[in-house]
Amino acid sequence: MPVPRARLLDLMRVQCRIFNSTFNPEGLRLGNKILRQRLKGPALASYYPRKMGTIQDLQRVYTDELDIFDEEEEDRFEKIKILKARGKGAPKKKRTAEESKKFKGKKK
């Protein structure tokens, strides 16, 4: 026995109300599939691991209570000191225009 269309539509309407979907018996293109999509921005934005607390951060927070030793930084300073002692360090930063122009131009 065929079921009348009106009855099927009623069923569909109730279904849509219960499952919170859009009642669209004519199958019109209302773009609801866009609204149904989940936002994937947060998942994409958390791809790369974020920076955790560094030794510099700790030093900044506990300036007087704790004496924190940053081994890498100390190593770097030591290396620079050795280079300077051998006369191989980086040149001093030029602060003014005249200073930086001093050694410019063709070598004589």
Next chain:
Amino acid sequence: MSMFRAKRLDLGCFVNVKVIRDHTKRKVFAEHEPERQALRYIIRNLSLPARTRAQAQLQLAQMHCYTRPTQIRNRCIEGGKGRGVLRDFKMTRYNFRMNALAGSIPGVKKAAW
């Protein structure tokens, strides 16, 4: 683009300019995603007037390229490479192999039978 870039570096993985760029794009996309989806809804909705939909199309096309999801590419967190990246481990195949053999990836074991 520099206007989107974070003032302070907030990455804890391998960093080079490509990784920073990709990270910036991800954040910009996440920020603009609701706006993009709203415009896409207007475009797809045939019950709205054609003029509104055309305007929405133009507006979507004129948004900055960093707000587009297609600009995002998974890069290696160990070396910043863009090719041969295993999605599950976020690493290139070589870095994955090195880490797996060193035993630093939980649950990964070299197959032998």
